[in-house]
Amino acid sequence: MEGVNEEKDLLQSVDELQSDLRGYAEVKLELLKADAAEKLAKGAGMLFTILLIGLLFVLVVLFGSLMAAFLIGGYVQNNAVGFGAVACFYALLFVFFFIFKRQFILTPVSNWVVALLYEEEDENGKN
Secondary structure (H helix, E strand, C coil): CHHHHHHHHHHHHHHHHHHHHHHHHHHHHHHHHHHHHHHHHHHHHHHHHHHHHHHHHHHHHHHHHHHHHHHHHHHHCCHHHHHHHHHHHHHHHHHHHHHCHHHHHHHHHHHHHHHHHHHHHHHCCCC
């Protein structure tokens, strides 16, 4: 009889362990979902902020460029020359960033995105 009782106790322990593991897996899944939702919300907020700041920056650059073009055109008495000078400035800026895109754009943006994704884990002491 002792063998049967031990077998029942063992089966009961296995069932309890299986139930505990299922509960753990469900809680872990919910935690992962909450973490993903938090990162998604944070990313969406950052995207909206970047787009808004980018839009404002584009407007400032646009109107600043128009002002510079008309100012240069007024000095040389020819608006076409003023707009040509501003266009040349932007062409040189484009060439500069095209040549040095890795140092000034790709690497800093990649580092920023990785830091943003792992920022919370560092704060919580996770590795």
